[in-house]
Amino acid sequence: MDFHVSLAGRGDLSVRIYRQLLDAVLDGRLRSGERLPPTRELARRLGVSRNTVAVAYERLTAEGVLVGQVGAGTFVCAEPLGRTRTRSRTAPAGSGVRPRHLWRSLPAPPSEPATEPVYDFRVGVPDARLFPLETWRRLVTRELRPALVRSTGYGDPSGHAGLREAIARHIGISRSVRASAADVLVTQGAQQALDLIGRVLIEPGCRVAVEEPGYPPARLLFRSLGARVTGVPVDAEGLDVSALPDSARLVYVTPSHQFPLGTPMSLGRRAALLEWAERRGAVVIEDDYDSEFRFEDRPLEPLQSLDRSGHVVHVGSFSKTMLPMLRLGFLIAPASLQPALRRARQLTDWHGELPTQAALAGFIGEGLLGRHVRKATREYAVRRERILATLRRDFRDWLEPIPSAAGLHLCAHLTSDAGVDMDRVTAYASQAGIALQDLAPYYGEAPARSGLVLGYGAIPAERIEPGLRRLAESFRAAADSQD
Structure with missing residues (x-):
């Protein structure tokens, strides 16, 4: 070497x-x-x-x-050296240099569990066992053949042309999004899409409105770009448009399946939000993160398809429908923003991994994505129903499920007379091998409403009821410890 x-x-x-x-x-x-x-x-x-x-x-x-x-x-020498390795090779301490104060105040990224939880109710984690890995391997291998590697140079910052065409057709059929291949910019997941949008639109001190409760990584990202982030309450109809600050120039929403509560934004609220954005000259980011998994009702029209004045940037991701590790997503912006977004993509990582993008184009084009989503939806529907039935039967004294018709998780508020501390509940649950998430951290501003967010993407159906029995024991233990 x-x-x-x-x-x-x-x-x-x-x-x-x-x-x-x-x-x-x-x-x-x-x-x-x-x-x-x-x-x-x-x-x-x-x-x-x-x-x-x-x-x-x-x-x-x-x-x-x-x-x-x-x-x-x-x-x-393959044998032990007979001495303890006390030397380490680390970067210099750098005691004289510091990041901006903001970066010292942001929470550290969540760490992956050292061992896989026995009962995995984590949020936003799809079941990798449902993914057709052998088929995906065939498609990636096909793209890596020498005959298909025509250039060793860089590609279009918007992404692989075939994938952009496939995405435009796919979301046009499945979500009624109005876009051609030229309107699609491929990203490495939704988070990069939000980063690109923020780089193009956010100036230091710019007011950005987000849902409250909402998606913490989006809130933290906008703060890191110098924005003043304001939480706007969410109720049974979605974002309360009347509570939007007049000075907001960017609004981030999850209208199809509000994160984390799960409620969809009503058609009236969608219309009101679009009217507000046009009147204020603001941009609305529509994060359509897991709307493919739908179990009840007909989906409402995306904001992008209702937008007639060009104020909506539609963001999508394949992290939930496929695998998060693939880092594949996209955004569709009004034509006035597209040149700047393409330039921002070039300046960050240029275009991502083109063979993987080409493989996804084939995956979509051959109808394999649609087939996979239908199969996964059937499986997730079973899991979702088991969780709902058990919550309604065994958790009536503690939790009140929030109606939701799509996605990979359910949210439940703590009842007013539950008489338990959620920190204690989650601590006992963790000891019992249960991975779940408290609702409180999804609030950026106090007061936070207590509850639980239960994902069903990663947990096999047969482990749901045993896991929830352990969770019920955790509630009882938490209640007893407070007496």
């Missing part, structure tokens, strides 16, 4: 090579069993005599750090 050795400074060259190789072994950069460059090759690269390198190798071999194998080369 190539190994960098610095000869800068003073002192014996053999000693400097020796120390740097020893450091690399002790801090783990050179691992047990790895082969070092031949002395002749390393000497040529460093511009020193072969004997200089050989002396360093011989010393390390004598100390048991390296071992020579006749005809094979020199390797890091």
Whole structure:
């Protein structure tokens, strides 16, 4: 392997090579069993005599750090070195440099659990077992054949042309979104779409309105871009348009399946929001994050299809319908914003991973996405119904489910006379192997209403009832601990 050795400074060259190789072994950069460059090759690269390198190798071999194998080369000793690795290779502390104060105030990203929870009610996690992985592998492999790799250069910042065409057709049929391929900008998930929109529209001090409760990553992202973020209450009809601040120039909403409550925005509220945006010259971001999974009722028209004055940016993602790890999404903006958004995409990561985008174009074009969504919807419907039935039967004293007709999660408010502290409930639930989320953190401003958000994408149907029994025990334990 190539190994960098610095000869800068003073002192014996053999000693400097020796120390740097020893450091690399002790801090783990050179691992047990790895082969070092031949002395002749390393000497040529460093511009020193072969004997200089050989002396360093011989010393390390004598100390048991390296071992020579006749005809094979020199390797890091596969046996324990007989010494504790106390050296670490970390970046400098940088005590004299700091990020902007804002970045020190933002919460750290949530960490993945060390072990998979027994009862996984996490929000926004689809079931990877339902995804046709072998089919996807075939499509990706097809795109990586040499005959299809026509250029080693960069592509269009808007994304793969075939995928843009496929997305425009797909959402035109499934969601009545009005867009051509030229209107589609492919992103690495919805979060990058929000970032691009924010970069193009947000100036320091700009007022951005978000739903309250709402999607925390969007709220934090807008804050990181210098916006003043204001939460606007959500009720049974969705965002309360009458509560929007007059100074807001950007409004972020999840109208098809409000996150996290799950209620859809009524048609009257949609019309009122579009009228408000046109009157104020504001932009509305419509996040259509998991509306493909629908179990009841006919979906209302997206804001984008109702918009006649060009004030809506429609954001979609394949993280829920496929897999979050694929990082695939898109946005559709009014023509006046498209050049700036394409430029912003180029300046961030240019265009994303084109072979994966091409594979998704085939996945959509061959009807495989639609087939997968229908299959997954049937499975999620079973899980959703089991959760609802159990909540209504066994949790009447504690939780009140909020009506919802789509998505991958359910939300339930704590009843007024529940008499339990949700922090204690979630602590007991965690001890019982249950992963779920409290409703309170979805509020950006106090007071937050207590409740639970239960995802059913990752939990098998047969584990739902046992998991909810454990959850009921957690409620009882929390109630008893408060007496």
